[in-house]
Amino acid sequence: xxxxxxxxxxxGNGGRFMRELIEEVVxxxxxxxxxxxxxxxxxxxxxSGATPMVTTDGFTVLPLEFPGGDIGSLxxxxxxxxxxxxxxxxxxLTCGFILEEGLDMAALERIVASFAAAARxxxxxxxxxxxxxxxxxxxxxxxxTTTGIGLRPDGVRLGMALIRPGDAVLxxxxxxxxxxxxxxxxxxxxxxxxxxxxxxxxxPLTLPLATNPAVRFMRDPTRGGLATVAHExxxxxxxxxxxxxxxxxxxxxxxxxxxxxxxxxxxxxxxxRVVAVVAPEAAEEVLSIWRADENGAGAGRIGTIGEDGGxxxxxxxxxxxxxxxxxxxxxxxxxx
Amino acid sequence: xxxxxxxxxxxGNGGRFMRELIEEVVxxxxxxxxxxxxxxxxxxxxxSGATPMVTTDGFTVLPLEFPGGDIGSLxxxxxxxxxxxxxxxxxxLTCGFILEEGLDMAALERIVASFAAAARxxxxxxxxxxxxxxxxxxxxxxxxTTTGIGLRPDGVRLGMALIRPGDAVLxxxxxxxxxxxxxxxxxxxxxxxxxxxxxxxxxPLTLPLATNPAVRFMRDPTRGGLATVAHExxxxxxxxxxxxxxxxxxxxxxxxxxxxxxxxxxxxxxxxRVVAVVAPEAAEEVLSIWRADENGAGAGRIGTIGEDGGxxxxxxxxxxxxxxxxxxxxxxxxxx
Numbered sequence: 001x002x003x004x005x006x007x008x009x010x011x012g013n014g015g016r017f018m019r020e021l022i023e024e025v026v027x028x029x030x031x032x033x034x035x036x037x038x039x040x041x042x043x044x045x046x047x048s049g050a051t052p053m054v055t056t057d058g059f060t061v062l063p064l065e066f067p068g069g070d071i072g073s074l075x076x077x078x079x080x081x082x083x084x085x086x087x088x089x090x091x092x093l094t095c096g097f098i099l100e101e102g103l104d105m106a107a108l109e110r111i112v113a114s115f116a117a118a119a120r121x122x123x124x125x126x127x128x129x130x131x132x133x134x135x136x137x138x139x140x141x142x143x144x145t146t147t148g149i150g151l152r153p154d155g156v157r158l159g160m161a162l163i164r165p166g167d168a169v170l171x172x173x174x175x176x177x178x179x180x181x182x183x184x185x186x187x188x189x190x191x192x193x194x195x196x197x198x199x200x201x202x203x204p205l206t207l208p209l210a211t212n213p214a215v216r217f218m219r220d221p222t223r224g225g226l227a228t229v230a231h232e233x234x235x236x237x238x239x240x241x242x243x244x245x246x247x248x249x250x251x252x253x254x255x256x257x258x259x260x261x262x263x264x265x266x267x268x269x270x271x272x273r274v275v276a277v278v279a280p281e282a283a284e285e286v287l288s289i290w291r292a293d294e295n296g297a298g299a300g301r302i303g304t305i306g307e308d309g310g311x312x313x314x315x316x317x318x319x320x321x322x323x324x325x326x327x328x329x330x331x332x333x334x335x336x
Numbered sequence: 337x338x339x340x341x342x343x344x345x346x347x348g349n350g351g352r353f354m355r356e357l358i359e360e361v362v363x364x365x366x367x368x369x370x371x372x373x374x375x376x377x378x379x380x381x382x383x384s385g386a387t388p389m390v391t392t393d394g395f396t397v398l399p400l401e402f403p404g405g406d407i408g409s410l411x412x413x414x415x416x417x418x419x420x421x422x423x424x425x426x427x428x429l430t431c432g433f434i435l436e437e438g439l440d441m442a443a444l445e446r447i448v449a450s451f452a453a454a455a456r457x458x459x460x461x462x463x464x465x466x467x468x469x470x471x472x473x474x475x476x477x478x479x480x481t482t483t484g485i486g487l488r489p490d491g492v493r494l495g496m497a498l499i500r501p502g503d504a505v506l507x508x509x510x511x512x513x514x515x516x517x518x519x520x521x522x523x524x525x526x527x528x529x530x531x532x533x534x535x536x537x538x539x540p541l542t543l544p545l546a547t548n549p550a551v552r553f554m555r556d557p558t559r560g561g562l563a564t565v566a567h568e569x570x571x572x573x574x575x576x577x578x579x580x581x582x583x584x585x586x587x588x589x590x591x592x593x594x595x596x597x598x599x600x601x602x603x604x605x606x607x608x609r610v611v612a613v614v615a616p617e618a619a620e621e622v623l624s625i626w627r628a629d630e631n632g633a634g635a636g637r638i639g640t641i642g643e644d645g646g647x648x649x650x651x652x653x654x655x656x657x658x659x660x661x662x663x664x665x666x667x668x669x670x671x672x
Contacts, residue, residue: 009666013665013669014564015560015664015666040419041391041422041484042389043389044389051380052380053378054428054430055377055464056431056465056466056483057432058468059468083377086376088377096481098394098434098479128391128392132479134396137473139475139476140475143434143468145481147483148377149390149485219376220376228351327351
């Protein structure tokens with residue numbers, strides 16, 4: 001970057017600095033998987049026998065880097081995971097970067113490298129991108145918005161409308177890791193801990209299930225966490241979602257931080273987990289598929305779809321019951 | 337929005353306030369053209385006999401509203417236009433909103449309504465969206481990133497590689513209107529004026545040309561303006577781009593503001609114009625197609641592709657010559 005150590009407004013003006021930034025930092029990191037920077041729009045190859053699916057997500061996480069990930073890997077995996085839980089095979093990604101004047105160029109290079117590595121790991125091809133620079137004090141270092149395009153094979157049927165009373169509710173691993181790892185990285189509370197974000201693509205967990213008719217519905221519990229996914233199911237189906245507290249996997253370290261600060265881990269974001277609702281007779285099969293993958297090692301059956309009620313009931317360790325209300329106050333903003 | 341007059345952090349937390357914001361403000365404005373808010377990813381119908389094309393763009397314009405448009409209509413048209421100049425028919429749009437805490441809810445409602453109206457006018461279907469809220473002082477009211485998906489009919493051949501010496505360079509209307517209208521709306525210079533942005537979808541101008549083999553290349557001159565498009569052509573082809581200053585349409589009011597402030601209108605952004613390079617014998621035909629549309633009324637032939645040189649030469653009114661250099665300093669940041 002011709003010796004620039006920080007982002008300036010000129011990196012966003014459509015001229016030489018912007019071209020060099022894109023060519024030397026972004027395109028180099030993405031390599032052959034990156035966009036053709038001379039095109040206004042990029043062509044896609046979408047095979048027949050499948051439905052193209054699209055999703056978009058903005059990422060404003062603070063700090064930009066945290067144990068287990070950064071805003072780059074998060075922006076890839078977050079959008080890939082929305083495709084994955086829809087039963088689609090992720091194919092293409094676009095990215096829009098909003099840089100704040102003064103952003104450290106070395107940090108940007110690390111994040112772009114992480115973005116590129118995450119895209120290669122899925123794999124998804126980064127076909128289009130855009131960069132804007134906003135003045136100091138009107139951003140927060142870097143915001144990224146990604147859009148993902150995938151192919152859902154014909155025959156995939158997934159949706160909340162397929163959920164029936166008696167279905168099993170599964171989760172692919174511990175909940176709340178991402179939220180707590182980001183929170184600890186902020187060093188706001190003078191707390192230390194070694195919780196790593198679960199940030200990862202969930203495609204190894206979803207692709208083997210997408211065409212299994214016993215699988216009704218999948219969703220990744222991001223903002224608002226497991227409790228919010230359970231609420232969405234309860235709202236849409238009108239059924240009660242009954243969760244068993246002792247069955248919900250939560251890391252000791254995550255539970256410890258939550259107890260100390262009064263957070264409820266069920267509302268904290270995951271970025272590499274899947275919640276699935278499956279026919280009860282398929283629960284063990286799905287869990288063994290998940291547990292064979294490193295990111296599904298902690299998978300468990302955590303609940304059951306009940307009859308009418310439209311609420312989320314948590315059966316506590318001591319045999320009590322509490323209802324998880326819809327999230328109103330944000331316990332941990334800016335975690336994704 | 338249960339009486340809220342301003343955006344709060346809770347509108348971005350994945351809980352009730354966010355759901356209400358999306359259902360009551362965004363989904364209502366978009367109506368049936370809007371996304372199904374219960375889905376993680378939206379299915380697309382993409383006809384065969386055409387290549388799907390994708391593009392993405394971030395919008396950080398300041399102020400959010402200006403004569404002739406706002407960040408909502410701009411975010412639709414800017415992305416639609418990148419598809420259009422690629423010869424594609426725009427079909428689908430996704431949007432990512434990054435709201436700043438404290439944003440006036442009435443302004444947001446106006447902008448979302450404008451976004452929806454612009455999408456209907458194209459038309460493009462808004463199939464997916466995302467909302468984040470960042471704390472006061474880490475945004476600028478509202479940033480929008482849109483991604484567009486369109487279909488380029490088989491047989492469309494457009495690209496800078498097709499450009500040949502002797503080709504004509506055309507522009508569909510006056511240049512610099514958008515940049516000046518946004519600048520005046522900032523009221524920074526104590527200047528008043530009635531310049532309206534040219535913000536509009538250019539599909540009526542591009543669709544009749546996309547399959548015409550005499551049309552080599554089209555691009556919308558946004559950031560960096562006409563001069564930057566000319567540079568991109570010169571760089572990519574190695575040919576000289578010769579522009580005739582008296583032939584370039586510039587509104588008197590735009591020229592006046594530029595003279596006063598020392599701006600060069602050729603570097604200022606347009607948001608509803610097309611620059612096309614066409615075979616010389618097709619120039620008049622293309623101009624008459626453009627002039628038949630209200631947004632092409634001011635179209636003109638502004639230059640010619642020269643021989644080797646790789647520079648942008650401007651022949652001035654007085655018979656002199658100056659070279660337009662690549663943009664380095666941003667004359668007007670935050671105009672898109």
